[in-house]
Amino acid sequence: MSGAANPTPPLAPPLAALLELTHRCPLQCPYCSNPIELERAKGELSTDEWRRVLDEAAELGVLQVHFSGGEPTVRRDLPELVAHARRIGLYSNLITSGVTLDRARLAVLAQAGLDHAQLSIQDVDHQTAAHIANHPGVQGKKLAFARWVREIGLPLTINAVVNRHNVTRVERMIDLAVELGAVRVEVAHVQYYGWALRNRAALMPTLEQVQEATQRVEAARARLRGQIVIDYVVPDYYARQPKSCMGGWGRQFLNITPSGEVLPCHAAQTIPGLVFDSVRHKPLAEIWASSAAFEAYRGTDWMPEPCRSCDQREVDWGGCRCQALAITGSAAAADPACALSPAHQEMRSLAEAASAAPAPDFVYRRMTPQETPAKVAAATR
Numbered sequence: 001m002s003g004a005a006n007p008t009p010p011l012a013p014p015l016a017a018l019l020e021l022t023h024r025c026p027l028q029c030p031y032c033s034n035p036i037e038l039e040r041a042k043g044e045l046s047t048d049e050w051r052r053v054l055d056e057a058a059e060l061g062v063l064q065v066h067f068s069g070g071e072p073t074v075r076r077d078l079p080e081l082v083a084h085a086r087r088i089g090l091y092s093n094l095i096t097s098g099v100t101l102d103r104a105r106l107a108v109l110a111q112a113g114l115d116h117a118q119l120s121i122q123d124v125d126h127q128t129a130a131h132i133a134n135h136p137g138v139q140g141k142k143l144a145f146a147r148w149v150r151e152i153g154l155p156l157t158i159n160a161v162v163n164r165h166n167v168t169r170v171e172r173m174i175d176l177a178v179e180l181g182a183v184r185v186e187v188a189h190v191q192y193y194g195w196a197l198r199n200r201a202a203l204m205p206t207l208e209q210v211q212e213a214t215q216r217v218e219a220a221r222a223r224l225r226g227q228i229v230i231d232y233v234v235p236d237y238y239a240r241q242p243k244s245c246m247g248g249w250g251r252q253f254l255n256i257t258p259s260g261e262v263l264p265c266h267a268a269q270t271i272p273g274l275v276f277d278s279v280r281h282k283p284l285a286e287i288w289a290s291s292a293a294f295e296a297y298r299g300t301d302w303m304p305e306p307c308r309s310c311d312q313r314e315v316d317w318g319g320c321r322c323q324a325l326a327i328t329g330s331a332a333a334a335d336p337a338c339a340l341s342p343a344h345q346e347m348r349s350l351a352e353a354a355s356a357a358p359a360p361d362f363v364y365r366r367m368t369p370q371e372t373p374a375k376v377a378a379a380t381r
């Protein structure tokens, strides 16, 4: 893998923005992509601030906004934000756990102009789903939500997060997505940053389980061609090539935290030394173009070997910075998912050791150890 350096292409606008409206969530998934230090409700952007952010995103050239969290529906102003996105021509997607809305509130969102709903599931097995989310009865609520989405006429995507507790049921999760009338199912192995890194031993499947799951996904793709789109996110720890994380750092995507910090990816706050600008203090276009955090790993100039002279460097952009940091201690290293990384074997060994041992208890994602799901749900605004 070698090649000469190319001139950096001009900066295009981001295609999509993930808006983390809040970190509050009634579930406590041990692989949650939110940071370990969750933000409090009192620091969240106001309705007016989010409206301004939507305006700035549209002016910048963003096409899609994903209303996410935490659980975005705990924000009572969500219909206003959805309506604003529709007014200014942004495609809107709701990424939800599906446990907080009733049918009437979902209908309000659809009337406000919501374009799409994306529902995460923990499993097909009700008991395991409740255990993973630490929320009794979670599966029944999700199934009801999915039904309402289809009755109301919104397109639905199911997001199934695969780990050692449900890896033997990937095909059943895909079949459930078909039964629910989803247009797409994303079968995604856990990505190990933040909470998931803390729970790595509790979540990691064996190589044999992953290979079996991959075969089952391939079989389902063949069986269900034309019925549903099946996306598959492979587990980095057993990969030989890294994913093109975020389509390249600062190339296609931005993420805004509940308090307005703008990140190149949802896990970027795990990288020490990066300074993130806030929409409270700078226009989004200026942050996209010149924020130090976006510039740090944008393009290829920052790359050391083996990426610097690799002909894949503008295909996978060196893989994931947060994963490089988590395994090698340096965010500028090649992603250890790459077979050319000096840390590749170490990463594989970590996975093999974790998956061979009995699964420890989960460290559930919580604001504080005292916080209960009921308290979070009650603290809506």
Ligand code: SF4
Residues within 6 Å of the ligand: 025, 026, 027, 028, 029, 031, 032, 033, 034, 069, 070, 071, 096, 097, 120, 365
């Ligand atoms: S706890 Fe679960 S449902 Fe809530 S934001 Fe995290 S991953 Fe999503």
Ligand code: SF4
Residues within 6 Å of the ligand: 001, 241, 242, 306, 307, 308, 310, 311, 312, 313, 314, 316, 317, 318, 319, 334, 335, 338, 339, 340, 341
């Ligand atoms: S991570 Fe680096 S060395 Fe590995 S394939 Fe990508 S660009 Fe090449």
